[in-house]
Amino acid sequence: MKTRRRFFLVLVAMGVAMFDFPAEAQRGRGIVQDEAKEPADKSETIRPSGLEPVFPEKVRCPEIASPFGSRTRYDGSSRPSWAPGGGSHGGIDITLAAGTPLLALAAGTVVAKGEGGRMLGIYMWLSHSPEETGLPDWVFSKYQHLETLPELSIGAKVSLGQVIGRSGKTGTTGGHYGFNGYPHLHLTTLRSAEGEYQIEGSRVISRDGRIFDPLALYHEAGVRMERTAGMPPSGKGVVIPYVAADGRAWPANTRVVWPIACPPR
Ligand SMILES: [Zn+2]
Structure with missing residues (x-):
């Protein structure tokens, strides 16, 4: 009986540890100690929106490899169902060569940056006020798996389309993506009626x-x-608004752009 009870406790502990993963920690199923400290995002909101990007034909924008709410990774493999959100993707993945410049998707302010463990990597959060986007809500955008920690300091203002960092594969090596990792941008967006926030991890x-x-x-x-x-x-x-190779936004009056520049076809 004693052995069985101990086994049960181990199972409970495993369940708790697994449930505690952030949305992006759906890959790999080894022991992911770093991520267990990160509480789960509000996974109940992670459902496919049905929205489909339409990229302008004259340019070649890096496209979405794994959409929001997707049950699969870019390579078609399943995200494990035990993860928060039932294995649904809490953002979008865009496959990119390491070192690709990442752009502020709207004017905003740097609110956090740091280096997480596996599954998280180097990340940066921006806030965007309703005035900056034209939306009624505040928007917070998180760029993940950056190559290096961006130089921009907390509180720095960024303009629409400004280069804020470079893409990489930090946090993706080991686990599902193996030794070589998966170079990509994972972008999460959060919206809130209030601009007030706290940083937790x-x-x-x-x-x-x-x-x-x-x-x-x-x-x-x-x-x-x-x-x-x-x-x-x-x-x-x-229709996806973007920054062209010459640095100009299209359409000229847009307040939001794709997070990577789009070269001509
Ligand atoms: Zn992702």
Whole structure:
């Protein structure tokens, strides 16, 4: 009996440890001590939005490899169902060569940066006020797996499309992605009616903060455009505003842009 009870306790402990992973810690199933300290994001909001990006044809934007709410990773493998959100992706993944410049998706302020353990890597959080995006809510954006810790200091103001750091694969080696890791940007967006927040570990906590599909940002704050030929008939197509190779935003009056510049085709 004693052995059985001990076994049960071990199972309970494992369950607690697993449930404590952040949304991005859905990969790998070894012992992930670093991540166990990070409480889970509000996973109940992680559902596919149905939004579909429509990238302008004249440019080549790095596209989404694993969308928000996806049950699979970029390589088609399943995210484990024991993870918070039932294994649903809490952001978007964009596959990128290490060292690719990452852009502020809207004007904002650096609110946090740091270096986490496995699954998290080097990250940076920006805040964007309603005035900066044109949305009714505050938006917090988190860029993950950066190559190095960005030089921008906490409190620094960033402008729309400004280079804020470089992509990498920190936090992705070991576990599912193996020795070589997976160079990509994981972008999480959080929205809140209030701009007040607290920093807890690598997380930004806002009282009514909820994670949402970053595509909704472009859907709501992007410049409305005519239906184009590539638009899905669902009405859920989102034309992606971007920064071109010459550094100019398109459309000229947009307040939000794709987090990576789009070179011409
Ligand atoms: Zn991701």
